Amino acid sequence: MKLDGNAIAGPLAEVFGRDVTLAVMTCSGCHESAVIARAMVYVTAMGSVARCPTCDRALLVLGPGPGARIRFSMPGVSSLELTPDEPDAA
Amino acid sequence: MTHRPAAWHAATVRSVSRETASARRIEFEVPTWPGNDAGAHLDVRLTAPDGYQASRSYSIASSGDSRRVVLAVDEVPGGEVSPFLVHELQPGDQVEIHGPLGAYFVWTPGDERPVQLIAGGSGVVPLYAMAELHDREQDSTPFRLLYSVRTPDDRFFASELEQIAARGRLEASYVYTRAVPAGWHSAPGRVTRDALAAATWPVDRRPRIYVCGPTPFVETVADWLTELGHEPRAIRTERFGGG
Numbered sequence: 001m002k003l004d005g006n007a008i009a010g011p012l013a014e015v016f017g018r019d020v021t022l023a024v025m026t027c028s029g030c031h032e033s034a035v036i037a038r039a040m041v042y043v044t045a046m047g048s049v050a051r052c053p054t055c056d057r058a059l060l061v062l063g064p065g066p067g068a069r070i071r072f073s074m075p076g077v078s079s080l081e082l083t084p085d086e087p088d089a090a
Numbered sequence: 091m092t093h094r095p096a097a098w099h100a101a102t103v104r105s106v107s108r109e110t111a112s113a114r115r116i117e118f119e120v121p122t123w124p125g126n127d128a129g130a131h132l133d134v135r136l137t138a139p140d141g142y143q144a145s146r147s148y149s150i151a152s153s154g155d156s157r158r159v160v161l162a163v164d165e166v167p168g169g170e171v172s173p174f175l176v177h178e179l180q181p182g183d184q185v186e187i188h189g190p191l192g193a194y195f196v197w198t199p200g201d202e203r204p205v206q207l208i209a210g211g212s213g214v215v216p217l218y219a220m221a222e223l224h225d226r227e228q229d230s231t232p233f234r235l236l237y238s239v240r241t242p243d244d245r246f247f248a249s250e251l252e253q254i255a256a257r258g259r260l261e262a263s264y265v266y267t268r269a270v271p272a273g274w275h276s277a278p279g280r281v282t283r284d285a286l287a288a289a290t291w292p293v294d295r296r297p298r299i300y301v302c303g304p305t306p307f308v309e310t311v312a313d314w315l316t317e318l319g320h321e322p323r324a325i326r327t328e329r330f331g332g333g
């Protein structure tokens with residue numbers, strides 16, 4: 001099912017300990033930047049993939065790990081910018 | 091925006107009521123809830139007796155510092171989670187919720203730019219939260235809503251939205267895709283680009299735009315808004331899935 005970065009705010013908050021939908025990801029393929037909320041997210045029973053809204057490269061992958069763990073990787077992200085607080089930035 | 095960390099909470103159902111023929115409003119009491127901004131969502135996690143877990147996201151219709159959290163859930167027939175929430179969940183039952191989530195798709199009072207809300211179906215839930223907060227806080231920003239929904243009876247928060255509009259706090263327009271009221275100005279049908287342009291703030295008003303609903307609806311509307319000349323950064327979208 002096709003969704004967007006809002007839909008993975010919960011699992012990402014487990015990873016980062018806070019809401020990161022306003023964090024800015026830079027794609028290592030096309031070098032464009034966008035907030036996580038604007039990524040294209042595809043959800044299956046095996047987990048979620050967040051793709052670059054510009055070039056479709058897989059940026060983030062979230063899935064079940066062993067036991068109750070979450071497995072998380074950032075295969076297509078060259079940098080991630082986070083504000084220390086949570087201002088209305090974007 | 092108040093800093094409200096996301097965490098897991100135990101939520102007890104306080105009341106359930108019919109929202110539409112296919113949807114239900116659910117009010118939770120969450121003693122540890124930090125409050126939430128208008129437009130935020132949460133994840134509901136259900137655990138079966140055998141330990142199997144399923145979680146889904148739901149937008150929060152309420153906002154502010156309250157420990158009361160209101161959801162409105164539409165049944166997706168054959169779905170894993172929504173039929174349970176719509177038909178089985180009863181007052182006194184407990185579920186786990188994770189939130190508040192989503193600092194992107196929120197509106198906070200005190201901004202001059204007019205606000206355009208555009209909803210498809212249950213996608214009105216976070217937008218209703220924004221319109222309700224705007225009304226409650228007597229914020230002076232002009233608000234408009236364009237709501238696409240199957241029939242008048244399928245509108246979520248129908249009477250609340252009518253009351254807010256009657257107070258002059260919201261200009262609401264409706265597009266009915268399956269059946270229209272007697273004497274309606276047009277036949278049932280989907281939103282068109284022209285109808286969108288006619289019912290929304292013009293580009294020179296520089297509105298902040300929030301679009302929410304089924305994924306194809308959100309993508310079609312967002313593309314048209316860009317074609318009409320709205321600044322892509324001013325268009326915030328939230329896709330609920332489905333087709």
Ligand SMILES: Cc1cc2nc3c(=O)[nH]c(=O)nc-3n(C[C@H](O)[C@H](O)[C@H](O)COP(=O)(O)OP(=O)(O)OC[C@H]3O[C@@H](n4cnc5c(N)ncnc54)[C@H](O)[C@@H]3O)c2cc1C
Nearest residue numbers: 007146147148149163164169170171172212215330331332
């Ligand atoms: C950020 C966010 C906020 C949301 N807020 C709300 C809300 O306030 N109210 C609400 O009712 N729903 C909301 N949703 C949708 C909700 O999360 C579920 O997708 C929906 O309740 C269906 O779950 P299910 O387990 O019943 O169906 P599933 O078992 O997940 O799916 C069953 C079948 O229905 C299809 N399907 C899944 N989701 C949808 C959908 N949304 N529309 C149409 N078909 C679908 C699937 O492709 C699948 O074929 C939101 C989604 C997101 C990402």
Ligand SMILES: [Zn+2]
Nearest residue numbers: 027030052055
């Ligand atoms: Zn890219």
